[in-house]
Amino acid sequence: MSLVRLKGGRIFDPANGVDGERRDLAIRDGRIVDVPATTPADHEYDATGMIVMAGGIDMHSHIGGGKTNLARLLLPEDHRDNPVREPAYEAVQDANGRYLRLPSCGVCTPGTLATGYRYAEMGYTAAFEPAMMPSNARHTHLEMGDTPIIDHGAYVMLGNDELFLQMLAARDDFERLRDYIGWTIHASKALGVKVVNPGGISAFKFNQRSLNVDEPHVHYGITPREVLHTLSRALTELRVPHPLHVHASNLGVPGNIDSTIATMDAADGLPIHLTHIQFHSYGTEGPQKFSSGARQIADAVNARPNVSIDVGQIIFGQTVTASGDTMMQFRNTPLGRPHKWVVGDIECDAGCGVVPFRYREQSYVNALQWIIGLEIFLLVDDPWRVAMTTDHPNGGPFTSYPHLIRLLMDKSFRDEQLAKLNADAQVASALAQLKREFSLYEIAIITRAGPARLLGLRDRGHLAAGAAADIAVYRDDPDRERMFTSPAYVFKDGELVARDGTLVATPTGGIHFVSPEFDRGIEKTLRAYSGANLASNFAHAAISDDEVCSCCRGGRLLPVECLANG
């Protein structure tokens, strides 16, 4: 196969400790290869003076599945508001005369096609749907499969399904719960497990309106702490690389810092990932009884090496929140703008709530949410344990990442933005005192190397020989927002897919998933439960390799290895 050489770029590859070193990269058969500089290349790209990183990896982005599509259906105005592009934008054709780019629109929840195009244009080559219900898994894979170019995967939701809670309440053997969790990962072709408001979505079905970490579920009597402990222990024993992905209790509630820290401790030192932690970092100080808990949360993360986080930064403007957390979403519906919303109870698995939000600079609460997110980025010491997310679309659309990168890298820009916000929020903030500016090396950690490590993707997120040639090449520009918006070159598995923000190829992405070992004997229990309670036949519960492949338009299966024993 032909050899491609990317010449003269400055490499930022934190997974291999490379910090801005100037050297060439060689690509063959979709992989980065180690060849002597004298080996002639079939094609060369000039990257002189440019910044070279692995392709971006978004580890928490609601790109597909029921609630994302409900958000699209709920907000046609968001899609009509999409700025009209020149027809030439869609006129690019492949060698067979077919259009590369099909019409697809939307700002906060773009169509899957636009989602794939925009991620790739920005230099991202993978995104992960964090909230796949087992009953909605086929739908989720179908949507992710229609998200072109980027690789994808999903975390399956557990911990609110009636069977899990019944088994936990019945003090069933831990091994049986573990097998059930292993089976669910297998059956839904998931990369990890997420728990959303542990036990709370189920409790809401029994008309419970709040649930703290040590409070009993009104029907089952179990506590969120027990759910968290069981799930994190099971994932550790199943040797699933990604730690339990946790949307903690009390999302958005002033004073939730205590339950967020209690959630960290429920893992008992086992690996745990707290997602969109900004929404869980609120204090109750000050006249408005709403304050930044960023310092306490960052201190707690710094003190607990088993904890990783992603931030869920909010971005001002219209967006829509889409979450499995029906309990909290229902509670937040009076705050939604425009005032329309969807909530649903789903298949004894979980539920979903879709509530549009407009984050306003002049709102004290919204301004402080923005401040808290940035404070967390800046106060957590170890960038390997912080991933950059906006919890797309909940905090804002993923297309805000270049803006967010500039906020982190450029203190004066950050100060300018801060000065525009609600005056009381500015006063209540420590942000102006935080002098830290992220380096390119640190940005490469929080946007690709770190997420790849947290997900167990050994051949992604870095640029050593053997890694997949997912590469983003940026023109070095002091305006980091402009720089990260339109990379000069983006390669996916060695193929040039975008050039200066314009697509040149739209390959189908692959599917990352994990296949832990478990005892198949658990299927007897699942079959009996399904027959007695559910409206579907257990025979169709599991998705085979062939089926997921067809759901994903023939995308490559990318099995992720479980951790080695010992």
Next chain:
Amino acid sequence: MHLSSIDPSSTTPSATAHVPASSLTRDWTCPFCPLLCDDLVVESHDDATLAVPDTECPRLAQALACYGSADAQCRNSVDGHDADLDTALAGAARILSSARRPLFGALTTDVAGARALYTLAAGCGAILDHWHGEAMSAATLALQDRGSFFTTLSEVRSRADLLVFFNCQPSQRYPRFFTRALAGTEQQRELVFVGCSPDPAAAGMANTRVEAILPDTDPFDTLALWSALCEGREASALHDNGTGTAAALARLQARIAAAHYTVLVYEPAALPGPHAALLIEALNRIIKATNRTVRAGCLALGGDDGALTVNQTVAWLSGLPLRTRVSTPSRTAGEQPLDYDPYRYRTDRLLADGEIDALLWVASFAPPVWPQALDQAVPVIVLGHPALAEAAKARGAATVFIPVATPGIDSAGHLFRVDGPVVMPLASARGVGLPSVATIAARLAAQLGGEPAAQVQP
């Protein structure tokens, strides 16, 4: 509604009853109604007929009667004459490439079909609408205006102790509704039919009490009063012309307040038009208000013949639901590449007003559907069930017919179940060698793409 010449009442499904099965498919999923019953055993016989002997479902029986030995021999046709597939595809591509405003109608297909048709629509600038577009559109408009509060079949089966049916008898359209949603559990339930008499299929279910209230009231008046009660108004303060409607609804609301989990069932297609969206909005508003204090959810029954499936698929691909026009890049500058308009892009109106210059009609389920009114001058491409071959041939000029597989009969596939989140896999019960809608649409798209390109990127 359906094409009279293939009305299955004129066929005799029982004639196949004694034919020995040549193959059995267990855990088969029926594609003919959005309940997608997945607990069936289907027999495929040597004479290409199909039977599901142990399941009582008139809708399934009617659909299965549309399959037989002639299907495998069904030919493509162009302008009333038999043709091979390449000729038919070339004829179809000619029609689409010369059309300025084509409509893709009926769209009774699966996810794969919808995906491929979207690409094709983008290649020729087509409008997309479904056979059940009117009912779908009412549900979509209500969602866009106010949202919804929904529940799903397993929630109903496992926890609903009070079901309220608004103006509908589900078994008429969905014969196995009560079996699928309620049977086989110990749950004590009360079923209340509002605005209609009780569904006979609900009678005699174990642990279930059935009653009807307000059988003859106007649905708009009922929901106006009910909404007011939900917001805390006293029945005695409401004007119902002395009918007692307000008091009856207040008693119903009190039962909802005392229930563990109430499910409000309605059918968009069974609600009176043209303002069904207002009723759907009110039903969801009532359930949203109810959830401030107790738990409840709505269950909408609809989305038949792939309507829900195609709507979902087009929504995720494009960002907008059905009744959307997909433009090609040759559109005028400043024009949106996607134009969603649930009023302008109605099949009936577009056909009646002569606003389209080509029709791609996709009808892969059974009984297959045929356009209700169609100007002979409009060129038509039918990707259809073999039973449509005669009607297509009879139309003569400007008509291309390509027989296609029914997902779940002659091909695998995926469909969305009635309640939304669940996608069911379909297995082929028979496997007569007909191409799928997806295959044909992809080949057509390739042929359109093969035309000389106006703007090729250097």
